[in-house]
Amino acid sequence: MQIRFTLNGRPTSVDATPDTPLLWVLRDTLGQTGTKFGCGRALCGACTVHVDGAAVRACSFPIEYAKDKDIRTIEGLEASATGQAVVDAWIELDVVQCGWCQPGQCMSAAALLSADARPDDAAIDRSMSGNLCRCGTYPRIRAAVKRAAEILAEGGGR
Amino acid sequence: MTAPGLRNDSRAPSRRDFFRSTLTAGGGLVLGLSFGERLRAAVVRPTADPADALPADFQPNAFLKIGSDGSIVVFAKHDEMGQGIHTGLAIAICEELEVDVAAVQVVPAPADTDYGHSAYGIQVTGGSTSTWSSFEQMRRAGAVAREMLVAAAAARFGVEAGECEAVDGTVRRRDGSGEAVGYGDLADAASDLTPPEDVDLKQPATFTRIGKPTPRVDSPAKVRGSALFSMDQRAEGMLTAMVARSPYFGGTLRSSDTAAARAVEGVVAVVEVPSGVAVVAHGFWAAKKGRDALRLQWDAGEGRGLDTAKLRSEYSALAERPGNVARDDGDAEGVLAASSRRHAAVYEVPFQAHAPMEPLSCMVELRDDGGVKITTGSQMLGSDHPKVAERLGVDASKVEFVNSFLGGGFGRRANPAADFTLEALEVALALRDGAGLSTEVRSAPVKTIWSREDDLRGGWYRPMFVNAIEVALGDGRIDAWRHRIVGQSIAVGTPFEGAMVVDGVDGTSVEGAADMPHGIENLRVELHSPKLPVPVQWWRSVGHSNTAFAKESMLDECAEKLGRDAYELRRELLAEHPRWRRVLDVVADKAGWGGPLPDGVGRGIAVHESFRGFAAHVVEASIVDSRPKVHRVVCAIDCGLVVNPDQVESQMQGAAVFALSSAIGSGIHFADGKVVESNFHDFQLVRMHESPAVEVHIVDSDDAMGGIGEVGVPGVASALCSALVAAGGPRIRRLPIGDQLG
Numbered sequence: 001m002q003i004r005f006t007l008n009g010r011p012t013s014v015d016a017t018p019d020t021p022l023l024w025v026l027r028d029t030l031g032q033t034g035t036k037f038g039c040g041r042a043l044c045g046a047c048t049v050h051v052d053g054a055a056v057r058a059c060s061f062p063i064e065y066a067k068d069k070d071i072r073t074i075e076g077l078e079a080s081a082t083g084q085a086v087v088d089a090w091i092e093l094d095v096v097q098c099g100w101c102q103p104g105q106c107m108s109a110a111a112l113l114s115a116d117a118r119p120d121d122a123a124i125d126r127s128m129s130g131n132l133c134r135c136g137t138y139p140r141i142r143a144a145v146k147r148a149a150e151i152l153a154e155g156g157g158r
Numbered sequence: 159m160t161a162p163g164l165r166n167d168s169r170a171p172s173r174r175d176f177f178r179s180t181l182t183a184g185g186g187l188v189l190g191l192s193f194g195e196r197l198r199a200a201v202v203r204p205t206a207d208p209a210d211a212l213p214a215d216f217q218p219n220a221f222l223k224i225g226s227d228g229s230i231v232v233f234a235k236h237d238e239m240g241q242g243i244h245t246g247l248a249i250a251i252c253e254e255l256e257v258d259v260a261a262v263q264v265v266p267a268p269a270d271t272d273y274g275h276s277a278y279g280i281q282v283t284g285g286s287t288s289t290w291s292s293f294e295q296m297r298r299a300g301a302v303a304r305e306m307l308v309a310a311a312a313a314r315f316g317v318e319a320g321e322c323e324a325v326d327g328t329v330r331r332r333d334g335s336g337e338a339v340g341y342g343d344l345a346d347a348a349s350d351l352t353p354p355e356d357v358d359l360k361q362p363a364t365f366t367r368i369g370k371p372t373p374r375v376d377s378p379a380k381v382r383g384s385a386l387f388s389m390d391q392r393a394e395g396m397l398t399a400m401v402a403r404s405p406y407f408g409g410t411l412r413s414s415d416t417a418a419a420r421a422v423e424g425v426v427a428v429v430e431v432p433s434g435v436a437v438v439a440h441g442f443w444a445a446k447k448g449r450d451a452l453r454l455q456w457d458a459g460e461g462r463g464l465d466t467a468k469l470r471s472e473y474s475a476l477a478e479r480p481g482n483v484a485r486d487d488g489d490a491e492g493v494l495a496a497s498s499r500r501h502a503a504v505y506e507v508p509f510q511a512h513a514p515m516e517p518l519s520c521m522v523e524l525r526d527d528g529g530v531k532i533t534t535g536s537q538m539l540g541s542d543h544p545k546v547a548e549r550l551g552v553d554a555s556k557v558e559f560v561n562s563f564l565g566g567g568f569g570r571r572a573n574p575a576a577d578f579t580l581e582a583l584e585v586a587l588a589l590r591d592g593a594g595l596s597t598e599v600r601s602a603p604v605k606t607i608w609s610r611e612d613d614l615r616g617g618w619y620r621p622m623f624v625n626a627i628e629v630a631l632g633d634g635r636i637d638a639w640r641h642r643i644v645g646q647s648i649a650v651g652t653p654f655e656g657a658m659v660v661d662g663v664d665g666t667s668v669e670g671a672a673d674m675p676h677g678i679e680n681l682r683v684e685l686h687s688p689k690l691p692v693p694v695q696w697w698r699s700v701g702h703s704n705t706a707f708a709k710e711s712m713l714d715e716c717a718e719k720l721g722r723d724a725y726e727l728r729r730e731l732l733a734e735h736p737r738w739r740r741v742l743d744v745v746a747d748k749a750g751w752g753g754p755l756p757d758g759v760g761r762g763i764a765v766h767e768s769f770r771g772f773a774a775h776v777v778e779a780s781i782v783d784s785r786p787k788v789h790r791v792v793c794a795i796d797c798g799l800v801v802n803p804d805q806v807e808s809q810m811q812g813a814a815v816f817a818l819s820s821a822i823g824s825g826i827h828f829a830d831g832k833v834v835e836s837n838f839h840d841f842q843l844v845r846m847h848e849s850p851a852v853e854v855h856i857v858d859s860d861d862a863m864g865g866i867g868e869v870g871v872p873g874v875a876s877a878l879c880s881a882l883v884a885a886g887g888p889r890i891r892r893l894p895i896g897d898q899l900g
C-alpha cells in the first residue's frame with residue numbers, strides 16, 4: 001500500500017504493508033536510522049518521533065496511520081528553535097553515554113518543551129518517564145531539559 | 159589487515175616491540191606491539207599508484223594517523239559503549255601530541271593484534287581496565303608522533319630539534335621568530351623518519367588536557383542520530399534475519415512447520431541454524447511477522463523444569479555445607495562453634511540480564527574467497543575474530559571486522575562463545591547453502607536483529623547467587639566471619655577457565671568477599687559452583703555485584719547487633735586501608751552522615767573496592783506505597799589519576815542508576831524451564847521519575863590508576879536496603895526488592 005506523509009518537511013511516499021510500524025519504515029525503507037529500536041512495545045521510548053507535533057512511539061505506530069501526517073524525527077529536530085535548543089543543551093551537558101536512547105530522549109524533551117516552556121521536575125518526570133536509559137543518564141537528562149528551557153528563554157535555539 | 163584508510167605507508171616504524179607494555183596486572187598475557195612488520199606486509203600498493211606522487215600520510219603507529227591534509231585520526235583500541243573511552247584515549251594521545259581533542263577524529267579499531275589489551279593480551283574492552291591499561295601506551299603513541307614531527311620540522315628549519323616545540327597542532331621555532339609549520343605539512347617528511355628509541359613523556363604538572371573536563375568526542379553525532387551503531391549498519395541488498403531460539407536452555411528443535419512463515423509478505427527464506435530457525439526477510443517487520451508465524455516444537459532437554467523457587471532452595475541447602483575454600487584466616491569454624499553470640503543471614507540475588515538499550519545485531523557479508531566481512535558491536539573482537547576464522551576454516555586475514563558504537567554493553571557484548579556473531583555467520587552460511595533460493599538471496603548481506611524478548615530470554619546472565627554469612631560477635635567487634643557463596647562459575651567451560659579458576663574457585667565468584675580487608679581475624683570464604691544449563695557471563699561489576707551486597711548488608715547487620723554506627727564500624731575495620739577509608743570519610747562528610755533527615759527517610763552507607771577503584775555510597779530513601787523511593791545518592795570515588803573528570807562523574811551517576819534498577823525492579827527468573835521476564839514491563843528498570851539526584855565526589859589521588867565503569871555499581875544495593883531499614887522498613891536480603899515492602 002502506498003502511503004504519503006511529510007517527513008522532516010519533505011513530502012514522502014512509501015510502499016509498505018499497512019501494519020508495518022513507522023519505526024521500520026524509517027529505518028529499513030528510508031534508511032533513517034537515527035530513530036532507535038529498544039523494545040518494540042512502546043515501553044522504552046527509544047523510537048520516539050513527532051506525529052503532528054506530538055511525541056509518538058514509532059515502534060507501535062502502524063504506517064497506515066501516518067497517512068497525510070507531519071512526521072518529524074531526530075534527523076529533522078534541529079529545524080525548530082525548540083529542537084535546536086534541546087540538541088544544544090544535550091551536547092553542552094554531555095548527556096550521552098552509549099547514546100542509543102538519546103534521540104528518543106531528545107524527541108520527548110522537545111515535545112515537552114513545546115507544550116511547557118518552563119517545565120518543573122514533576123513535569124519532567126511525567127513527560128520523560130516513558131524513555132528508558134539503561135546507562136542511567138537521567139540526572140543529566142533532567143539538567144539538559146532545564147538547560148534547553150533556559151536557552152529558549154534567552155531567545156536561543158540559534 | 160591494518161587500520162582503515164591507511165594509505166601508502168610502507169615506511170612504518172622499524173623498531174619492533176617499541177610499545178611493549180610494562181603492565182602485567184591481571185596475570186594476563188603481555189602483548190608487545192610489533193606493528194612495524196605487519197603494517198608493511200599488510201599494505202598492498204600497486205606499483206604505479208598515482209597516489210605515490212602525493213604527499214604521504216604519517217602513521218607512526220597503529221593508533222594514530224596524521225594526514226597530509228592536517229586531519230588527525232585516532233584508532234581506538236577500546237570499544238565505545240558509553241563509558242567515554244574514545245574520548246579518554248584521545249585525551250591521552252592529544253596530551254602528548256599537543257593537539258586539541260576536538261581536532262581529532264576517533265574511529266573504532268578493526269580486529270587486529272595491534273590492538274590487543276595491554277594486560278589481557280586479546281583485543282577486548284572490559285573489566286574497567288581500558289583507561290589504566292592503555293594510558294601510558296596512548297601517551298607514548300602521541301609522544302612518538304610529536305617527536306617525529308618536531309624532528310621533521312627542525313630539518314625543514316635547518317635547526318636542532320631542541321630549538322623547536324610542538325604547540326597546538328604545529329611545530330614552531332623557539333627563537334621567537336614565529337616560524338611555524340602545521341602537522342599536516344610535516345606528515346610526509348615525518349613518515350620518512352625512524353621513530354625514536356625512547357621518548358620523554360610530559361610531567362603531570364604540565365598536563366593541559368589530562369585531568370580537565372573534556373567534552374565527549376561522540377556526543378554530537380549520538381545526539382543527532384547520525385552515529386552508526388551495530389543495528390544502524392546497512393549494506394546494498396541487505397536482508398534481515400530473526401532467529402527463533404529454544405525457549406529452554408539446552409533445548410533442541412523437535413519439529414517445525416514453516417509454511418505460514420514462508421507465506422508472509424517479504425520473507426525470502428526460512429533456514430535452520432544450530433541455535434534454532436532463522437526467518438530471513440526484507441526488513442525487520444517481515445522477519446518478525448515471519449518468525450511469529452513459525453510453528454516449532456522443542457524438546458526441553460537439560461533445561462526442563464528449571465525453576466527459580468526450586469533453585470533457591472537447592473542453593474540454600476548447598477550453602478549449609480562446606481564448599482571449596484577461597485580464604486581461610488585464623489579459625490572461623492572454631493570461633494563460631496564456641497561463640498554464644500552468633501548471627502546468620504542469607505542474601506540472594508537473581509540472574510540478571512545486561513539489557514543493553516540497543517538489542518544485539520550482527521551483519522555478515524560472505525566473500526567469494528571464503529572469507530567474510532562482519533559488521534557488529536562487540537566488546538571482544540580478539541575472541542570473535544579467531545572464532546569466525548575457525549568456523550570458516552580460513553586464515554584470520556580473510557575475516558574483516560568492522561566495529562560500531564555499542565548501544566550499551568555491560569559485558570554482554572564480550573561473549574566468550576561469540577554467540578551473536580557466530581549465530582549470524584551460521585544464518586549467512588545456511589542462506590548461502592539454501593536449496594531453491596535465488597543467487598541474489600544466497601549472496602545477500604544478512605543482518606540478524608534480536609528483539610528485546612530475545613535479549614532478555616537469550617541467556618548469558620549474571621549468575622544467580624545465594625550467600626550464607628554467619629558471624630560471631632564479640633565486645634563491639636566481629637570475631638569471626640564465614641561467607642559461603644553458591645552460584646555458577648562464569649569461567650568454567652570457557653577459554654578463560656585455566657586463568658580464572660584456581661583450586662576449584664572461580665575468582666570472579668568470590669571477588670569482593672575473599673579479598674575483604676576488614677581485619678577480621680577469623681575469616682573463611684567458601685564457594686559452591688553448581689552447574690546449570692543457563693549460560694552465564696560477566697555483568698557490570700561481575701562477582702562484586704553479589705558479594706558487595708552480601709558483605710555490606712551483613713556489616714550493617716553487625717553494626718545493628720553491636721549497637722555501633724555503620725560508618726564508625728567500617729572506619730575502624732578499615733583503619734589500615736587509607737584508600738577505602740578516604741572515600742568512606744568523604745562520602746560521610748558530603749552526605750552529612752548522622753545529620754537530621756525528614757521523617758520516614760533513612761540513610762545507608764557502603765564502601766567497596768573493585769577493579770582497582772574505590773567507591774563509597776550513601777543512599778537516602780523512604781518507603782512510599784510499599785515501594786522504595788530513592789531521594790539522593792552521594793558517592794565518593796578514588797580511581798587514582800583522573801583523565802576526564804566529567805566522564806568519571808557520568809559513569810558514577812550511571813552506575814548508581816544501573817545498580818538501583820537491579821536492586822529494585824529487574825531480575826531474570828525461571829518457571830517451567832522458561833524465563834519469566836520478556837520485556838521492560840516485567841524487567842523493570844529505573845525510570846526518570848524514580849531516578850534520584852546523584853552527587854559525585856572525586857577524591858584527589860596520587861595512587862595507582864584504577865577502573866571506573868563498574869566501580870560505582872557494587873555498593874549501591876546494600877546502602878539502599880540499609881536506608882530502608884533506617885526508614886522503618888524490613889531488612890531486605892533478596893534482590894530485587896520488588897514487592898517485598900508490601
Ligand code: FES
Binds near residue numbers: 036037039040044060
Ligand atoms: S522501541 Fe518503541 S518504545 Fe521501545
Ligand code: FES
Binds near residue numbers: 100135136566
Ligand atoms: S545513553 Fe545508553 S541507554 Fe541512554
